[in-house]
Amino acid sequence: xxxxxxxxxxxxxxQVARSLAVEKIRPVARECExxxxxxxxVSERVDELGLSTLELPESGGxxxxxxxxxxxxWQALSYGDLGVIQGLPGAGxxxxxxxxxxxxxxxxxxxxxxxxxxxxxxxxxxxxxKEPLKEAIRVRRRGSGYIVDGVSSPxxxxxxxxxxxxxxxxxxxxxxxxAFDERVWEIEEGDIRLGLLAAGIARLRFAEVYAGPEQLxxxxxxxxxxxxxxxxxxxxxxxxxxxxLMEAALDYTIEYTAGRKAFGQEIAKFQxxxxxxxxxxxxxxxxxxxxxxxxxxxDRGDEQAGGYAWSALSRAHRSLRYVTDQxxxxxxxxxxxxxxxxxxxxxxxxxxxxxxxxxxxxLIRRGEQLLGKRKERVAP
Numbered sequence: 001x002x003x004x005x006x007x008x009x010x011x012x013x014x015q016v017a018r019s020l021a022v023e024k025i026r027p028v029a030r031e032c033e034x035x036x037x038x039x040x041x042v043s044e045r046v047d048e049l050g051l052s053t054l055e056l057p058e059s060g061g062x063x064x065x066x067x068x069x070x071x072x073x074w075q076a077l078s079y080g081d082l083g084v085i086q087g088l089p090g091a092g093x094x095x096x097x098x099x100x101x102x103x104x105x106x107x108x109x110x111x112x113x114x115x116x117x118x119x120x121x122x123x124x125x126x127x128x129x130k131e132p133l134k135e136a137i138r139v140r141r142r143g144s145g146y147i148v149d150g151v152s153s154p155x156x157x158x159x160x161x162x163x164x165x166x167x168x169x170x171x172x173x174x175x176x177x178x179a180f181d182e183r184v185w186e187i188e189e190g191d192i193r194l195g196l197l198a199a200g201i202a203r204l205r206f207a208e209v210y211a212g213p214e215q216l217x218x219x220x221x222x223x224x225x226x227x228x229x230x231x232x233x234x235x236x237x238x239x240x241x242x243x244x245l246m247e248a249a250l251d252y253t254i255e256y257t258a259g260r261k262a263f264g265q266e267i268a269k270f271q272x273x274x275x276x277x278x279x280x281x282x283x284x285x286x287x288x289x290x291x292x293x294x295x296x297x298x299d300r301g302d303e304q305a306g307g308y309a310w311s312a313l314s315r316a317h318r319s320l321r322y323v324t325d326q327x328x329x330x331x332x333x334x335x336x337x338x339x340x341x342x343x344x345x346x347x348x349x350x351x352x353x354x355x356x357x358x359x360x361x362x363l364i365r366r367g368e369q370l371l372g373k374r375k376e377r378v379a380p
Contacts, residue, residue: 006072010068013072014072014076017049021078021080024045024080025080025085026080030338037087038087043089046088051077052088052090054095055091055099056095057099057107060102060114067236067237068299071292075291078244078248079247079248082345085241085244086156086199086352087196087198089160091110091119092157093230094163097123097165097226106179106217120160120162121163122158122164123155123157123234124204125227126167126168126169127169127176127227136152137149138150144213145211149206149208150206153203154202156200157200159200162181164185165178165217174219174220177216177217177219177226178217184209187202188205196355201351201355231309232294232298232308235294235309235310238313239287239290239294239312239316241352242349242352246280246316246320246323246324247288249345252341253280253330284319286319287315287316287320290308293312297309313357320352321353325349327345
């Protein structure tokens with residue numbers, strides 16, 4: 001039997017992260033959304049505590065924590081505000097790339113630049129697209145390098161990125177991983193979502209940009225293997241963040257309904273309200289356990305880790321939308337007023353799901369993966 005009981009060290013990290021979330025992050029969430037950036041005070045405090053380097057390798061000054069420990073910490077931080085957490089500067093989702101290939105020359109360049117503060121990295125993963133989109137990153141070979149052209153899908157941290165790391169397929173359908181350590185792109189911010197406004201979501205436009213051999217991280221089977229491991233780690237981390245937002249919405253709803261009265265009693269005592277809150281709690285708990293299961297599978301190198309990660313993110317997406325929507329409903333008219341956080345959390349939830357794929361997309365991908373493995377087992 002696998003135990004998810006946090007160790008003393010994990011509990012200490014959790015308490016620090018939760019205190020930061022409640023005391024520092026949530027009070028400035030609206031201000032960060034208004035200015036569409038994370039406040040310097042919050043960023044500096046996160047850096048001081050080392051919480052911006054959870055995934056980065058120890059060789060580069062990171063904490064390199066197990067994914068299960070990270071899930072607990074990201075869950076605690078996102079309890080404050082998901083929009084702020086998604087806008088924190090630094091390596092972002094590319095942290096997993098640096099962790100999985102710590103000796104690569106690209107990582108060494110990043111580490112050198114990090115002496116003046118961690119550069120912000122936009123991670124663009126378009127290698128999974130089976131059919132070319134009208135607007136997408138196109139990569140084609142030229143000599144010993146590649147030409148990058150086109151517009152990316154919306155990604156977080158793009159509007160303030162110092163680096164861009166791209167996963168795409170070239171004209172021969174070979175997966176290519178490229179890293180740009182200078183701004184050779186244009187920023188398109190016209191596709192800003194309803195939520196996560198502090199997360200720097202934007203598109204990056206590349207106009208016939210040349211990437212030389214020194215910017216090639218990996219290609220072919222090596223790139224595919226690296227990407228699969230990266231995706232699993234990032235999916236678990238994003239699902240953990242979503243659990244944190246769910247728990248914030250649940251706790252706020254419980255507190256609100258316990259303090260409001262109608263017909264002479266607290267509205268939390270009405271059957272319809274109490275049943276809804278119980279369902280919200282079930283969704284939170286189920287999503288959390290799936291995240292922890294996936295994190296543990298990734299940490300121990302389980303062959304099914306990718307499937308567990310997909311399942312965790314898919315369930316987190318569904319639960320997140322349900323819990324935040326019900327939080328708004330339980331607050332009634334107050335749910336749509338900006339003096340209360342519920343409406344922001346619902347907007348952030350919708351933006352998060354759109355950014356990282358709808359739950360039906362993940363279910364389809366997981367089904368394709370399982371069918372593919374079944375065919376491999378029955379093939380002669």
